[in-house]
Amino acid sequence: MRGNKTHIHIENSRSSVEVFKANKKHVEDLFARNADLADKLDITIGSSNYDEIERWSKEDFKEYYGYMTTADILVGYSFPTADIETYAPNLRWIHFISSGVEHISPFNWVPSGMTLINNRGVHLPKSGESFATFLGMLNSAIPRLLTAQRNHKWDRVFTTIIAGKTLVILGVGHQGGEMARKAKEMGLQVIGIDPYCKEHPCCDVVVTTDKMQEVFADADFLAIAAPLTKETKGIIGKEQLGWLPAKAGVMNVSRGPLLDEIALHEKLCAGELSGAILDVFETEPLQEDSLLWRTPNLIITPHVSSDDLVNYIPLTLDLTIENYRNELVGKPLKNIVDTSREF
Amino acid sequence: MKSQDKINIMVLTAEDSLKVFRFTQDRIDAVLERFPEHKDKVNIYTVRTSTSFENTPGWNTNDYELFKDGIKDADVLIGYMFPLEDLSQTAPHLKWIHIIGAGIEHLHPLTWVPNGVTLTNNRGAHGPKTCEYAMMALLMLANNMPRLGTAQHRNFWDGHFVSVIKGSRVAIIGAGKQGSAVALAAKRLGLFTIGIDIDVTPRADFDEIYEPGKLHEVLSDSDYVAVTLPMTQETERSIGKMEFAAMKQGAGFFNISRGKIVDTLALIESLSSGHISGAILDVFDAEPLPKDSPLWSTPNLIITPHMGCDDEENYIHRTLDIVFDNLSKFIAKAPMQNEVDKHKGY
Known part of the structure; x- marks a missing residue:
């Protein structure tokens, strides 16, 4: 608390891209949207030089620890986890401005009673549009056509409309669910694969992971949308890609390590898949000498499919406020991270 | 027989x-x-x-x-x-x-x-296929795919973010059957649609429709520009230097009707100078596009070989x-x- 106000501290990283940085204007706009909270909340913005704690300067730590002596709620991505109970005695919950929180696992540093919130859902308006883009591009053979363009080749391939084709989505969480919703709007048949979710309003069927081979056989498109955990790391390898028919197109929009990039490269070179779009990679940024830049029928987008330049921080802060209001009336918070599952 | x-x-x-x-x-x-x-x-x-x-x-x-x-x-x-x-x-x-x-x-x-x-x-x-292609083209332009394609050719991680297309404005030059399919796609994506046509009778999926005399004014206020005109003596090269100059800085452009309607060199210039942010062409002056055409390596341009609407x-x-x-x-x-x-x- 600061005075009699609840203290929300936002910790930015100056090395981060604009889209992820909160500024004064964001906070002003937030209060304009929530005029009733003006005398209840004190929102501060701090900033470290880098995300990586090892690269924080003395001043970074000093400023951060200063804010945290009174902070009730922390909004950020990266911070020192050691002794958090001591340096932030009032801290009740931490709102991560990312969907994935694997960068701060394992979670044995989390004091009991402290809640972790992630940002799943905030990406949806933007990622929904990106997913529709990628589905359309895979269906219209755009990966193949960009390869042809690079080779100055007029490769007149004709395609048919997407309605009626089959999309398999690995992981039917927030992101996968939005993918399913978009696909349904476009008239696709949607099959989800998920170990926890048994059914989904936008999936024709959701199957468990052991049915993967069966559902891959009829897929026109595979979308990888599962979180990165111990279980999902490397889940799509050479064998699994081999279960897909040659007409299939693949996209990965969640985390690079779920997919064996080399196996995908080989399948595309051999013409055993029709095309692929990758937004995420094992290593980001993708190194300049990566062979993926020249993989035929592969389109590379630099991890930009989900983050909305204009709306990302406003939507994030709206979620913080929604949870603050939930807390006030004793409702459960949204987007609580299950630390045992790591998402 | x-x-x-x-x-x-x-x-x-x-x-x-x-x-x-x-x-x-x-x-x-x-x-x-x-x-x-x-x-x-x-x-x-x-x-x-x-x-x-x-x-x-x-x-x-x-x-x-x-x-x-x-x-x-x-x-x-x-x-x-x-x-x-x-x-x-x-x-x-x-x-x-x-x-x-x-x-x-x-x-x-x-x-x-x-x-x-x-x-x-x-x-x-061509209706349903055109609508789908137009939806994809609009979304690709919104997501800077032409720019990302150019970056990929250069092994360059061009990480930058964009916002959603919903709420943007598209000018559709030619409000016939093809233009209407584009308008339908745009409405599905939540855009505001402005048609340019010699016939300004209101029609489905166009929020506004103006005669060709208003073209420059409409272009200056549009985030996206689609060319959907028939090829005639009047329309040949009707999208040239002046029209690209009239477009908003950063606009996205696509042509799915006929190549000769657009002045290719003016398009290349507009893309190279960064005035418009990206373009997608499905049609060309000469098809197949000759191997030595400068379009193949024009930055921020995606070429599809006249397959979009069929x-x-x-x-x-x-x-x-x-x-x-x-x-x-x-x-x-x-x-x-x-x-x-x-x-x-x-």
Whole structure:
């Protein structure tokens, strides 16, 4: 608390891209949207030089620890986890401005009673549009056509409309669910694969992971949308890609390590898949000498499919406020991270 | 071949027709199933030449014989390109020609059309595929795909973020069938749609529609620009330097109608200077695009080889649907759908 106000501290990283940085204007706009909270909340913005704690300067730590002596709620991505109970005695919950929180696992540093919130859902308006883009591009053979363009080749391939084709989505969480919703709007048949979710309003069927081979056989498109955990790391390898028919197109929009990039490269070179779009990679940024830049029928987008330049921080802060209001009336918070599952 | 009491329909196709444009017996049988009421009224025969007439080196003697032999009995011709001269002599019964293209500038000027023969085109056959392609093109421009494609060619991780397309504005130049398919796509994505057309009658999916005199004003206030005009003397090179200059800084551009409507060099200049942010072209001055065309390596441009609006599985089905929808009107000697205005040329 600061005075009699609840203290929300936002910790930015100056090395981060604009889209992820909160500024004064964001906070002003937030209060304009929530005029009733003006005398209840004190929102501060701090900033470290880098995300990586090892690269924080003395001043970074000093400023951060200063804010945290009174902070009730922390909004950020990266911070020192050691002794958090001591340096932030009032801290009740931490709102991560990312969907994935694997960068701060394992979670044995989390004091009991402290809640972790992630940002799943905030990406949806933007990622929904990106997913529709990628589905359309895979269906219209755009990966193949960009390869042809690079080779100055007029490769007149004709395609048919997407309605009626089959999309398999690995992981039917927030992101996968939005993918399913978009696909349904476009008239696709949607099959989800998920170990926890048994059914989904936008999936024709959701199957468990052991049915993967069966559902891959009829897929026109595979979308990888599962979180990165111990279980999902490397889940799509050479064998699994081999279960897909040659007409299939693949996209990965969640985390690079779920997919064996080399196996995908080989399948595309051999013409055993029709095309692929990758937004995420094992290593980001993708190194300049990566062979993926020249993989035929592969389109590379630099991890930009989900983050909305204009709306990302406003939507994030709206979620913080929604949870603050939930807390006030004793409702459960949204987007609580299950630390045992790591998402 | 000829039937005395039925309407004789000659389908002109070629051995080298691409699958998307090929008339197969299956596809003909399928339309007869879809229109059982017409099944007994028509006699459809297919004339299959060795190559399409417009292809070089062109027809051989046998192809000309096949055509002459087929056309002499035809009441109706369905085709794309064929010898235009002396049709009134070679085709004494011909009353209707259906062209399986939406743009028919390859047949201009239309002075060869014999008196009493109605010409129809294929506008509308492309609808669903055009709508899907337009939706993709708009989304690709919104997501800076042309820029990312250029970056990929340079092994460059060009990480930058964009916002959603919902709420943006698109100018659609030409509000006919193709323009309307683009407008429908844009409305589905939540855009505000502004049409430019010589006919400013309000129509579905256009929030506003203005005459060509307002073009520059509309361009200056649009995030996206789509070219969906027919190719005529008036529209040739009508999108040039001045028009690109009038566009908003950072606008996205796509052309899915005809290459010659756009001044290619002006487009290249606008892209290279960064004035417009990206473009997608499906049509070109010369097709196939020559190997040495500067377009292949123009930055922030994506090239698709004139495949955007033609649905491989459904194009011929939809073509035959247009013909069969028109048959009752043809029999009743009533005006048909898609009649070409011989003076306007489309």
